[in-house]
Each structure stands twice: as structure tokens, then as C-alpha cells.
Amino acid sequence: MGVENQIEINGVTHAYQTDDGPLPVLEDLNIMVPLNSFVSVVGPSGCGKSTLTRLIAGLMMPDEGEVRLHGEVIKAPKSTVGMAFQNPVLLEWRSILQNVLLPLEIVPNKMSAKEKTARAMTLLSLVGLEGFEDKRPSELSGGMRQRASLCRALVHRPEVLILDEPFGALDAFTREDLWQIMHALRKEEAFTTLMITHDLRESVFLADQVIVLSGRPATAQHILNVNLGHERTLEDLYTVESVNMLAELRHQIQIAQGRSSATEAAA
Ligand SMILES: Nc1ncnc2c1ncn2[C@@H]1O[C@H](COP(=O)(O)OP(=O)(O)O)[C@@H](O)[C@H]1O
Ligand SMILES: [Mg+2]
Numbered sequence: 579m580g581v582e583n584q585i586e587i588n589g590v591t592h593a594y595q596t597d598d599g600p601l602p603v604l605e606d607l608n609i610m611v612p613l614n615s616f617v618s619v620v621g622p623s624g625c626g627k628s629t630l631t632r633l634i635a636g637l638m639m640p641d642e643g644e645v646r647l648h649g650e651v652i653k654a655p656k657s658t659v660g661m662a663f664q665n666p667v668l669l670e671w672r673s674i675l676q677n678v679l680l681p682l683e684i685v686p687n688k689m690s691a692k693e694k695t696a697r698a699m700t701l702l703s704l705v706g707l708e709g710f711e712d713k714r715p716s717e718l719s720g721g722m723r724q725r726a727s728l729c730r731a732l733v734h735r736p737e738v739l740i741l742d743e744p745f746g747a748l749d750a751f752t753r754e755d756l757w758q759i760m761h762a763l764r765k766e767e768a769f770t771t772l773m774i775t776h777d778l779r780e781s782v783f784l785a786d787q788v789i790v791l792s793g794r795p796a797t798a799q800h801i802l803n804v805n806l807g808h809e810r811t812l813e814d815l816y817t818v819e820s821v822n823m824l825a826e827l828r829h830q831i832q833i834a835q836g837r838s839s840a841t842e843a844a845a
Contacts, residue, residue, distance in 0.1 A: 581610075587608060591607070592626075592642075603629050604795055606797055608798055613770055614768050614769065616787075619774050625794045627774040628742055657736070658738060660734065660739045661740045662724075662744045663742050682733055701729040702726070705726075705762075707722060721755060728763065739770070744773065753777070753780065787802065788827060802830075
């Protein structure tokens with residue numbers, strides 16, 4: 579048997595029905611995400627990236643093709659998927675700890691209250707939020723809220739983590755802190771990640787593989803394997819190898835935006 583895929587997007591085609599007729603968003607999209615790997619998806623704005631996350635989360639069914647998680651066709655939301663978005667949407671009337679505990683109140687499990695708290699506290703300390711568990715969301719910085727949101731997405735030990743531009747609203751340095759925290763989490767916990775981002779450096783720093791989607795209707799236009807090993811530091815982004823990868827991704831994004839030939843003509 580070859581590589582075991584945790585997420586399989588098989589020939590997915592999808593259109594939204596709008597007042598102006600159908601809007602084709604994804605077209606014969608194929609993506610394989612191996613077990614416990616990290617795949618980043620980049621592509622032009624509006625090409626269908628968030629649509630892809632909704633399909634994987636089981637919030638929508640594709641017109642054609644199928645999404646499989648661990649071999650099983652997804653027809654409804656599953657508790658084996660954790661999600662985090664650009665806006666952390668934490669509940670202000672709950673403490674940070676209580677926010678992180680939320681999925682354990684919803685997803686059936688046999689954990690005692692004590693075990694649940696211990697699980698949440700382990701994650702909070704992994705992301706550097708020990709001592710902030712009794713604070714309210716508004717008492718934390720944006721970066722800290724996003725860290726709490728990652729803990730909440732992982733607290734019930736999902737097999738799959740879906741991230742839709744999770745660090746997009748953070749300043750550059752805070753974002754880099756979160757990248758390191760993402761690596762730290764991966765070291766301690768086993769999960770398969772599909773992350774949408776528009777930050778090419780972020781995609782290279784975090785992922786084992788970067789998939790460039792074409793313009794709408796989106797298909798997988800280019801796949802880049804990031805051969806940087808698992809121990810990564812920010813300096814790794816400034817090597818010749820990384821700069822070449824970033825240049826290739828930039829080029830692919832231009833093609834996806836349909837601007838490549840215009841750029842070449844101007845050169
Ligand atoms: N529920 C919807 N109904 C109609 N059109 C939608 C809906 N959701 C998204 N779209 C449109 O589908 C396209 C892809 O959206 P989305 O997946 O959010 O793109 P991305 O996340 O790549 O920016 C966009 O043109 C968007 O306006
Ligand atoms: Mg989006």
C-alpha cells in the first residue's frame with residue numbers, strides 16, 4: 579500500500595446558484611493530504627479556497643466528486659475535524675479556559691471534568707497561554723486570542739485541522755510567533771492539516787506541500803513539495819532553496835491571476 583491519505587478531494591466540481599445563474603467555483607479539483615502531513619493551499623482571492631474548507635468540514639456537499647476523510651465519504655460535519663479561522667470568534671462571557679473546553683462539551687467523550695481541564699491546560703501551556711486561562715477574550719491580544727482558538731480547535735484531538743487564513747489579521751511579527759507555535763503543536767500532537775493562506779512565506783514555512791489553485795473555477799494548478807525537514811527556523815526562509823521556492827510560488831500565483839503573459843510582455 580502507498581501513502582495513506584487522511585484527506586482526499588476526488589474530482590470535486592462545485593457551483594453556487596446565484597441570481598445571475600450558476601457561479602462555477604471549483605472544477606475537477608483533486609487534492610491528497612497524507613496522514614499527519616501539513617498542506618497549504620494558496621490561490622487568487624475569490625477562487626474558491628473557503629468553499630473548499632466548507633466541503634471538507636461537511637458543511638456543504640459538492641455538485642460532483644467526493645471528499646473523503648480517512649477513506650470515508652463526508653456527507654455531514656464530523657467531530658474528527660477541528661477548524662480555526664481568521665476571526666477567532668471566542669465567546670466573551672466565557673473565560674479562555676472555558677472557550678477552549680467548548681468542543682469537549684459538544685463532542686461526546688468519556689473524559690471527566692478534571693481530565694478535560696487537564697487536556698485544555700496542556701494545550702494552553704504549549705501555546706504559551708498558561709496563566710491567562712481565567713482571562714476573558716477581550717483581555718488578550720489578537721495573537722493570544724488566535725492561540726486560544728488553535729487550542730479550542732485541537733482540544734478534542736481531531737484527526738484533521740482546517741485553517742482558513744488563521745493568521746491573516748495579525749501583524750508580521752505576531753504571525754511569525756504563531757508559525758513557531760504551529761510547529762510546536764505539530765511536534766506534540768498528531769493531526770493532518772489543510773491550511774488556506776495568502777502568505778507565501780507562511781505556506782513554505784509551515785507546509786510539507788503547497789498547492790496553488792488556479793483562478794475560478796479553481797483546479798490544482800501547481801504542487802510544490804517543501805523539502806525543508808521538520809525542524810525549521812525563520813532563517814530557513816532566507817536560504818537560496820527557500821527563495822527559489824517562493825519565486826516559483828509567486829510565478830504560479832501570477833499565472834493563476836491570469837497576469838503572467840502581461841508581465842512577460844512588459845519585461
Ligand atoms: N454562499 C455563496 N453563494 C454564492 N456565491 C458564493 C457563496 N460563497 C462564496 N461565493 C462566491 O464564490 C466564490 C469563491 O468564494 P470563496 O470560496 O469564499 O473564495 P476564497 O476563499 O478563495 O476567497 C467567490 O466569487 C464568492 O463571491
Ligand atoms: Mg476565503
